[in-house]
Amino acid sequence: xxxxxxSRGEVKMAIASVRSTKWRSLFTMLGVIIGVVSVVTxxxxxxxxxxxxxxxxxxxxxxxxxxxxxxxxxxxxDGSISSVNLxxxxxxxxxxxxxxxxxxxxxxxxxxxxxxAITNGAVSVGSHATNSTPVLAATAxxxxxxxxxxLGGNFFPADTxxxxxxxxxxxxxxxxLFHQSQPLGRTFQFMGRTFFVQxxxxxxxxxxxxxxxDFNNAVFIPYQTAQSLTNNNIRPYEVLVKPATSGQANxxxxxxxxxxxxxxxxxxxxxxxxxMQGLAVTNNILNLLTRMIAGIAAISLLVGGIGIMDVMxxxxxxxxxxxxxxxxxxxxxxxxxEQFMVEATVLSLTGGIIGIIxxxxxxxxxxxxxxxxxxxxxQIMGLAxxxxxxxxxxxxxxxxxxxxxxxxxxxxxxx
Amino acid sequence: xxxxxxxxxxxxxxxKLYGFGDAMTLALDEVSLTIDQNEFVAVMxxxxxxxxxxxxxxxxxxxxxxxxxxxxGRSAARLGADQRAKIRRDTIGFIFQSYNLLPRLTVLENxxxxxxxxxxxxxxxxxxxxxxxxxxxxxxxEYFYPGQLSGGQVQCVAIARALVNDPKLIIADEPTGNLDxxxxxxxxxLLTEIHKTGNSILFVTHNPxxxxxxxxxVYMRDGAIMQDEATKFGEVxxxxxxxxxxxxxxxxDDDLAGVSALMHAVPQKPAVRGATAxxxxxxxxxxxxxxxxxxxxx
Numbered sequence: 001x002x003x004x005x006x007s008r009g010e011v012k013m014a015i016a017s018v019r020s021t022k023w024r025s026l027f028t029m030l031g032v033i034i035g036v037v038s039v040v041t042x043x044x045x046x047x048x049x050x051x052x053x054x055x056x057x058x059x060x061x062x063x064x065x066x067x068x069x070x071x072x073x074x075x076x077x078d079g080s081i082s083s084v085n086l087x088x089x090x091x092x093x094x095x096x097x098x099x100x101x102x103x104x105x106x107x108x109x110x111x112x113x114x115x116x117a118i119t120n121g122a123v124s125v126g127s128h129a130t131n132s133t134p135v136l137a138a139t140a141x142x143x144x145x146x147x148x149x150x151l152g153g154n155f156f157p158a159d160t161x162x163x164x165x166x167x168x169x170x171x172x173x174x175x176x177l178f179h180q181s182q183p184l185g186r187t188f189q190f191m192g193r194t195f196f197v198q199x200x201x202x203x204x205x206x207x208x209x210x211x212x213x214d215f216n217n218a219v220f221i222p223y224q225t226a227q228s229l230t231n232n233n234i235r236p237y238e239v240l241v242k243p244a245t246s247g248q249a250n251x252x253x254x255x256x257x258x259x260x261x262x263x264x265x266x267x268x269x270x271x272x273x274x275x276m277q278g279l280a281v282t283n284n285i286l287n288l289l290t291r292m293i294a295g296i297a298a299i300s301l302l303v304g305g306i307g308i309m310d311v312m313x314x315x316x317x318x319x320x321x322x323x324x325x326x327x328x329x330x331x332x333x334x335x336x337x338e339q340f341m342v343e344a345t346v347l348s349l350t351g352g353i354i355g356i357i358x359x360x361x362x363x364x365x366x367x368x369x370x371x372x373x374x375x376x377x378x379q380i381m382g383l384a385x386x387x388x389x390x391x392x393x394x395x396x397x398x399x400x401x402x403x404x405x406x407x408x409x410x411x412x413x414x415x
Numbered sequence: 416x417x418x419x420x421x422x423x424x425x426x427x428x429x430x431k432l433y434g435f436g437d438a439m440t441l442a443l444d445e446v447s448l449t450i451d452q453n454e455f456v457a458v459m460x461x462x463x464x465x466x467x468x469x470x471x472x473x474x475x476x477x478x479x480x481x482x483x484x485x486x487x488g489r490s491a492a493r494l495g496a497d498q499r500a501k502i503r504r505d506t507i508g509f510i511f512q513s514y515n516l517l518p519r520l521t522v523l524e525n526x527x528x529x530x531x532x533x534x535x536x537x538x539x540x541x542x543x544x545x546x547x548x549x550x551x552x553x554x555x556x557e558y559f560y561p562g563q564l565s566g567g568q569v570q571c572v573a574i575a576r577a578l579v580n581d582p583k584l585i586i587a588d589e590p591t592g593n594l595d596x597x598x599x600x601x602x603x604x605l606l607t608e609i610h611k612t613g614n615s616i617l618f619v620t621h622n623p624x625x626x627x628x629x630x631x632x633v634y635m636r637d638g639a640i641m642q643d644e645a646t647k648f649g650e651v652x653x654x655x656x657x658x659x660x661x662x663x664x665x666x667x668d669d670d671l672a673g674v675s676a677l678m679h680a681v682p683q684k685p686a687v688r689g690a691t692a693x694x695x696x697x698x699x700x701x702x703x704x705x706x707x708x709x710x711x712x713x
Contacts, residue, residue: 010531013520020519325515328476329529329576330504332497408500409477412515 014342018350021315028311029351031304032391036355036384038297041362044374046290051375053282063249064145065241066278067104067256068271069095095235096270100260104239107259109252111244112141115236119226123219124189125177133173135190135219137226137234145242146204146215152182153199160222168199170216177219188219191229195221249274298387304351305391312344312399323403324412337404344396345389352388356381422488423584423615424450424473429482431468431638442468443479444638450617452583455610457626458619459655460635466619467588469635473617474507474586475499487583504532508577510618512589514569516561516576522548523557526576533580547575551605567598574605585609587618591625603628623655 018025096115105113117137122129140158143150156166167188171181178186178197186197204215226234243252257272273281316323323336331339363374431443442465450456458466471477472484475491484491487506494502509515516525523544530540548554551571553564561569570590577585587606591599599622607628610616618629626632632652634642646652 016519322517325517327500328503328509330500330532332500332532334497335532409471412476
């Protein structure tokens with residue numbers, strides 16, 4: 001596009017021209033600034049969440065494998081996720097039955113398998129009943145599988161026939177139901193029975209956008225109890241598995257899938273995911289959302305570009321006489337084009353750089369005043385500045401062409 | 416090169432039309448003109464006689480509608496926009512009545528501008544511009560902006576700009592039109608000095624006095640050349656001299672009113688003049704309509 005090497009003089013002249021109309025230039029750049037800030041901020045928030053999720057899963061055991069009914073994801077042969085099916089539900093994909101749980105538990109290398117099932121019903125403390133606290137049926141190995149310690153009390157034992165009506169609470173559930181952090185010994189009513197609180201979980205680190213139920217807000221009751229209360233009519237929505245040796249999660253995913261497929265005549269009806277794959281699913285969804293919002297934000301960049309075009313068009317009209325003088329002195333069409341292109345580029349590039357600076361300010365404020373930890377990467381900075389540059393060149397070219405094609409005598413007559 | 420080797424401008428029956436249909440005007444009417452290298456030509460004529468159009472055509476800013484125009488032996492009709500720009504840059508220097516300096520650039524940068532379009536590196540072109548400014552006696556104003564200089568000084572800067580590319584031809588369209596007599600003389604003497612170094616100069620003027628500097632005077636009227644005479648340096652051209660003494664027949668009052676023909680037709684003209692002279696000039700200016708009425712009453 002620019003054939004002659006840009007001399008410092010030309011850039012200096014363009015900067016001088018932009019500076020001579022300071023306010024107008026600032027308002028022109030505002031469009032680009034807002035565009036860059038919104039794109040950079042949205043993407044950096046997404047990146048921050050991804051980092052958080054990644055680090056939490058890194059800190060926790062990476063060894064958990066989850067088995068869910070239905071085909072949530074398609075896993076290609078090399079173990080990577082090829083597509084995410086957000087509409088998957090247990091209804092059309094089948095469900096996990098009791099024999100599936102034993103199939104999973106009997107697979108070689110599985111240390112423990114814990115089924116999790118939602119038991120429907122209201123939890124009432126005294127006369128106050130609530131439906132917003134999910135009651136999850138689980139077996140005694142849940143704390144082991146999750147590597148999650150209890151804040152107080154004990155988890156229920158493997159055999160609960162002696163004392164079937166016991167419960168362990170998530171930390172938020174303890175607060176919402178009993179308004180205290182360790183309501184050990186307190187009781188609540190569920191499905192006509194009185195349950196006795198014998199433990200409270202330490203607060204779970206929740207993953208934003210995680211696909212699993214919020215354990216912090218849940219009440220856990222023994223699986224056997226739930227079975228007897230519902231006449232064996234509960235279906236686990238997921239099974240959590242801990243492999244016998246750590247670091248084997250990805251290999252285990254394969255063997256569990258094979259075992260389940262064999263039990264169901266090769267009809268793959270389950271989603272078996274290691275925690276790493278779960279992270280990949282979360283990242284997939286997050287990327288999708290980030291891209292969508294960034295796309296919307298990018299529209300403001302486009303609007304910014306149109307603003308630049310507008311101002312450059314006005315500038316070309318205003319400076320018709322100047323163009324005439326320059327042409328009379330021997331400026332070729334190309335040189336006039338170049339001059340206006342450089343000006344548009346200076347405008348949009350300055351806007352882009354100011355946008356990046358404001359983005360860092362916004363990032364700082366978000367870190368201080370919210371729990372978000374936005375992360376501005378070099379890539380997104382480069383992309384934002386690059387896009388604003390392209391916008392400037394693209395939208396600057398129309399007015400620049402208009403200026404370059406002016407007949408010298410007509411331009412000169414224009415006062 | 417059909418004519419002599421030294422011919423820089425050859426116009427043959429060149430016409431220029433503006434507008435369409437009823438609004439059509441003939442700015443140049445079959446003008447034929449040959450200007451040789453090292454001539455100092457003054458172009459005279461009333462407003463609207465096509466002087467500026469002629470300058471624009473010769474300066475390759477405008478294209479003639481009909482006729483043949485050879486610039487430096489090359490047919491101008493075949494030149495593309497960029498070729499024209501390059502010829503303007505390398506062989507023509509323009510000096511305008513309204514100076515046409517870029518107000519946002521310093522004097523030095525203004526003078527260096529044609530060199531920038533030639534691709535001369537920044538350091539070198541500023542040095543050359545500085546040298547040019549020294550030649551026109553404005554070296555101490557290098558970093559001033561045009562708005563900070565007097566009209567005469569600005570025109571000197573414009574001359575320096577026109578000269579910086581060492582052009583063969585200098586085209587000056589009423590270079591002294593906005594200047595007082597002292598500044599006009601300064602500018603014309605500067606042009607004379609430049610002419611001595613071998614440039615051809617073509618200038619438009621309304622002032623017959625300035626034909627003293629020219630070696631040839633061309634008179635135009637209604638787009639055509641009426642007369643073309645050679646003059647001796649230092650003497651007002653004969654035809655111009657005649658014009659000089661015919662102009663003062665109009666009075667200052669006629670010029671102020673701007674409707675001299677109408678005023679001459681109105682009777683009791685001396686009475687009107689007397690009344691105006693008796694009253695204060697201020698009042699007469701403020702209420703010109705009243706002046707007429709009172710004149711009619713008397």
